[in-house]
Amino acid sequence: MRRSRGEEEQGRSLLCTSIPLPAQKDGSVVMRARAIVIGAGSTGSAVAHDLALRGLETIVVERGEVASGTTGRNHCLLHSGGRYCVKDQESAIECIQENMILREIMPEAMELNDGLFVAITDDDMDYKPLFLEGCEACGIPAKELSPEEALALEPNLNPKLKAAVRVPDGVFEPSRLCMSFLATAKKNGARVHTYTEVLDLLTDGRGNVTGVKVRDRTRDEVYDIEADIVVSAAGPWAEDIAAMAGIDVPVRPTPGVMVSMKGRYANMVINRLNYSSDGDIVVPQRQTSIIGTTSWKVENADYIPIPEDHVQLMLQKGAELLPPLQETEPRGIFAVARPLIAKPGVEEGRELSRTFQCFDHAEDGVEGLVTIAGGKTTSARAMAETTADVVCKKLGIDVPCQTRTTRLASYRDYYLL
Missing domain, CATH: 3.50.50.60 (FAD/NAD(P)-binding domain)
Structure with a gap:
C-alpha cells in the first residue's frame, strides 16, 4: 500500500532553497x-x-x-495529442501545439523519441480510421507504418500487430x-x-x-x-x-496506477491504437519501461492505496504491447492523482476533458x-x-x-x- 505524500517527505533529506527569514521587531x-x-x-x-x-x-x-x-509521479509523456484526437480534440490541439514549443525552449529536459500507436486486434483496426481523421483534424503529424516497418523500429513489439501509426510523442524528465x-x-x-x-x-x-x-x-x-x-x-x-x-x-482528484519495469524494451513510446483505456501505454524512461495507467476517484489526494488488481492489469496490458515485459520484474509501483476539471453528469474520469x-x-x-x-x-x-x-x-x-x-x-x- 502506498504511503501518503506527507509520510514520504518525512523520510527525505530536506533541501532548502529559501533565503533567511527577515525577523520583525515584534518577533513576527x-x-x-x-x-x-x-x-x-x-x-x-x-x-x-x-x-x-x-x-x-x-x-x-x-x-x-x-x-x-x-508532476513527479506521472509517466512523463510529452503528448503529441494522439491519445485525445478522437474524443477530446481541444486537449489534443493544446498538446501538439505545446509539444512543438517545448521541444524548442527546453531540449535538455526532453527525449524526442516519437511514439507508435499499435493495432493488435480487429477492434483496434476499426479505431484506426477514426484516429487518422482525428490526427488530421488536430494538426498532429501521423505516418502509417506496416507491421514490418514497425517491428524493424521496435523488435520487441507484439509480432501479432496489424498496423502502426507514428506520431511525435516524446518523454520528459519531470x-x-x-x-x-x-x-x-x-x-x-x-x-x-x-x-x-x-x-x-x-x-x-x-x-x-x-x-x-x-x-x-x-x-x-x-x-x-x-x-x-x-x-x-x-x-x-x-x-x-x-x-x-x-x-x-x-477539481476532481483522479488517480492512476503506473508500474515501472526493469529494463528499456522500446525506445519509442508505445500506445494501444484504440480509445483511452487501462494499460494503453508503455513509456521508456531512462533504463525502465513505465506501464500506465488506470483511473478512479479519491477524496484525499494525499492518500492513495494502490489496488493490487490494478497492478496485475497493468502487467497484463503492458505485455500485450511488448511481450518481453511478461518476463520482467517490476522496479516500482506508484500512483498519482490527476487534477481533472469536474463536469456535471460525468462520473467516469476517462470521460473528463x-x-x-x-x-x-x-x-x-x-x-x-x-x-x-x-x-x-x-x-x-x-x-x-x-x-x-x-x-x-x-x-x-x-x-x-x-x-x-x-x-x-x-x-x-x-x-x-
Whole structure:
C-alpha cells in the first residue's frame, strides 16, 4: 500500500532553497511580493517563469521538493495529442501545439523519441480510421507504418500487430522540466521556497486574499507572505487551497496506477491504437519501461492505496504491447492523482476533458486569488500564459507573454542561483 505524500517527505533529506527569514521587531516574520505562486510542479513552475519574465516580483511556495507531487509521479509523456484526437480534440490541439514549443525552449529536459500507436486486434483496426481523421483534424503529424516497418523500429513489439501509426510523442524528465522553468524565473528575480507549506490564506476585512501564512518545514517556523495576488497551482490539492477562502473549485482528484519495469524494451513510446483505456501505454524512461495507467476517484489526494488488481492489469496490458515485459520484474509501483476539471453528469474520469481552466475568484466574490487547474504537464506553458494574462489584467499590467520563444535556462542552474 502506498504511503501518503506527507509520510514520504518525512523520510527525505530536506533541501532548502529559501533565503533567511527577515525577523520583525515584534518577533513576527513578513515577506512581500507582487505575486505568490502555490505549487512547484510543472504548472506552478511555468506560472512563476511567465510572471517573472513579465517583470512581476514573484515568490513560489511548495510544501515538498520541486516536482514532488503529481508532476513527479506521472509517466512523463510529452503528448503529441494522439491519445485525445478522437474524443477530446481541444486537449489534443493544446498538446501538439505545446509539444512543438517545448521541444524548442527546453531540449535538455526532453527525449524526442516519437511514439507508435499499435493495432493488435480487429477492434483496434476499426479505431484506426477514426484516429487518422482525428490526427488530421488536430494538426498532429501521423505516418502509417506496416507491421514490418514497425517491428524493424521496435523488435520487441507484439509480432501479432496489424498496423502502426507514428506520431511525435516524446518523454520528459519531470524534475529537469520544472527546474528549467524555475531557474529561468530565478534569473528574472523570482524566489523559490521549497518545504514551505501553506497553512492559511491571509485576508482583509472583506475576505479578499492578501497573501499566505506558511510554515517552513526545515525550521519549523511560521511566517506570512503578503502579495497583490495569489495563484493556486496546487494540482489535485487546489480544492484545499480554495477552501481556505471559502470557495469551491470543481477539481476532481483522479488517480492512476503506473508500474515501472526493469529494463528499456522500446525506445519509442508505445500506445494501444484504440480509445483511452487501462494499460494503453508503455513509456521508456531512462533504463525502465513505465506501464500506465488506470483511473478512479479519491477524496484525499494525499492518500492513495494502490489496488493490487490494478497492478496485475497493468502487467497484463503492458505485455500485450511488448511481450518481453511478461518476463520482467517490476522496479516500482506508484500512483498519482490527476487534477481533472469536474463536469456535471460525468462520473467516469476517462470521460473528463484533459484541457485546463483558470478561475478568477473575483467571480466568487473574493479578490486576490486565482486558481489554475486541469491540463497536463505538456500544456503547462500554455496554462501559465493564460494564468499570467489574467493576473496582469487584474493588476493593470500591459506586458505580453514571451514564453513561446524564450529559451529556458539549464536545469543545472536551479541550485546555483
